[in-house]
Amino acid sequence: xxxxxxxxxxxxxxxxxxxNAWVLLGPERAFMPDEPAVEILKLVDGERSTQAIAxxxxxxxxxxxxxxxxxxxxxxxxxxxxxxxxx
Amino acid sequence: xxxxxxPMGLILELTHRCPLQCPYCSNPLELERANAELxxxxxxxVLDQAAEIGVLQVHFTGGEPLSRRDxxxxxxxxxxxxxxxxxITSGVTLDERxxxxxxxxxxxxxxxxxxxxxxxxNDMLGGSPGAFAKKRxxxxxxxxxxxxxxxxxxxxxxxxxxxxxxxxxxxxxGAERTxxxxxxxxxxxxxxxxxxxxxxxxxxxxxxxxxxxxxxxSGRMVIDYVVxxxxxxxxxxxxxxxxxxxxxxxPSGHAMPCxxxxxxxxxxxxxxxxxxxxxIWNRSEAFLKFRGTDWMPExxxxxxxxxxxxxxxxxxxxxLLGDDHATDPACELSPDHGVMQAAVAESEEGQARFEFRKMxxxxxxx
Numbered sequence: 001x002x003x004x005x006x007x008x009x010x011x012x013x014x015x016x017x018x019x020n021a022w023v024l025l026g027p028e029r030a031f032m033p034d035e036p037a038v039e040i041l042k043l044v045d046g047e048r049s050t051q052a053i054a055x056x057x058x059x060x061x062x063x064x065x066x067x068x069x070x071x072x073x074x075x076x077x078x079x080x081x082x083x084x085x086x087x
Numbered sequence: 088x089x090x091x092x093x094p095m096g097l098i099l100e101l102t103h104r105c106p107l108q109c110p111y112c113s114n115p116l117e118l119e120r121a122n123a124e125l126x127x128x129x130x131x132x133v134l135d136q137a138a139e140i141g142v143l144q145v146h147f148t149g150g151e152p153l154s155r156r157d158x159x160x161x162x163x164x165x166x167x168x169x170x171x172x173x174x175i176t177s178g179v180t181l182d183e184r185x186x187x188x189x190x191x192x193x194x195x196x197x198x199x200x201x202x203x204x205x206x207x208x209n210d211m212l213g214g215s216p217g218a219f220a221k222k223r224x225x226x227x228x229x230x231x232x233x234x235x236x237x238x239x240x241x242x243x244x245x246x247x248x249x250x251x252x253x254x255x256x257x258x259x260x261g262a263e264r265t266x267x268x269x270x271x272x273x274x275x276x277x278x279x280x281x282x283x284x285x286x287x288x289x290x291x292x293x294x295x296x297x298x299x300x301x302x303x304x305s306g307r308m309v310i311d312y313v314v315x316x317x318x319x320x321x322x323x324x325x326x327x328x329x330x331x332x333x334x335x336x337x338p339s340g341h342a343m344p345c346x347x348x349x350x351x352x353x354x355x356x357x358x359x360x361x362x363x364x365x366x367i368w369n370r371s372e373a374f375l376k377f378r379g380t381d382w383m384p385e386x387x388x389x390x391x392x393x394x395x396x397x398x399x400x401x402x403x404x405x406x407l408l409g410d411d412h413a414t415d416p417a418c419e420l421s422p423d424h425g426v427m428q429a430a431v432a433e434s435e436e437g438q439a440r441f442e443f444r445k446m447x448x449x450x451x452x453x
Contacts, residue, residue: 008235008263009233009234009235009263010195010196010234010235010263011235012171012195014169016141016143018093018139018140018141019093019141023143025143025144025171025195026196026235027173027196027198027235027237027263027264028144028146028173028196028198028237028264028311030095030143030144030171080306081305081306082309083263083264083306083308083309087306
């Protein structure tokens, strides 16, 4: 997977002041992504490839690229199956 | 006292007026009239408060929410407060002009209901000739506007065999999401239960169709499936548990944990005209009454699933057993579970006709 994922139409990633947390809102659903997932989602812009997203995170968090890439792919595939991300 | 975690969703029943007359309508039997509806400024204040207390999504429903003249203003206001806006509509008045205006107001999502995949059956059930064609046109408008489309089908014994055609139609319309939702038997649905409740074989067939379609359409279309309680072994966590996730507001401004809660005895539901949403959520007697597990009798109280299904549905317990504290009879651990089978047997006689929803005529008693 190296295509550029994007957040599906009708979905919005936003910071909720009341919960002090990021939320991904979609049609009759709300996802509460954990911290690693939030870092990934913030980089999902329809332009960056999953490879580029993984490289960015690996550099910033000083972590092995292969592990990060696998995490990115798993997380995005999960949200894609639920309709929140288009791969 | 620390406040309870904030509500996720706000369901605004803006009006009970509707161009359709579906016999399973979830509105109460006693429909509220136009002159009882809240004015625009009160709905605006409710939206402001909702954003402040942490509501994430607002569902504009009814009746037909597009019947409210201030719908565009309300959607725009909610969006400006950062709330995700969802309109739940019959689509019959969603013409080109309204679609353009809703986009202008910044609507995030529209859920469009169909009564059937068969045009004639669709129009008969809604009591509105020509409705199907208008709904199809509305679906195309929603897609053309670039919004994601959710189509909703309500399932009962007369259309359960057409679930495959419904899913096919949803695909053809380019829906991202489809709801195949069996009737929930409250309000008009409960009144018409004998005419609507599917047999176990019908339910199992529809479940198999949905499961196969989910596999086939994975990643392309999400199918949400809602089953009727009457063939279940365990109750549903109604509304995600009493007053845990949602605030529902009736056209005249009564705040309730669910749209059917006014059927419960001895509870008075606070009005948003006189109470803040924060007080309603955190302190009102009605919201606290069945929140959590303290109210539970056995077999719920010691059940391992008590924080999964939260005792099921209070309205169903009261409607079927006359006791709003009882374990939902949908649960096979309920001593009254037999009432569910009795209802299935009654509907399987297949004799019942249904009654279309309607407003009671003023000044007429019956």
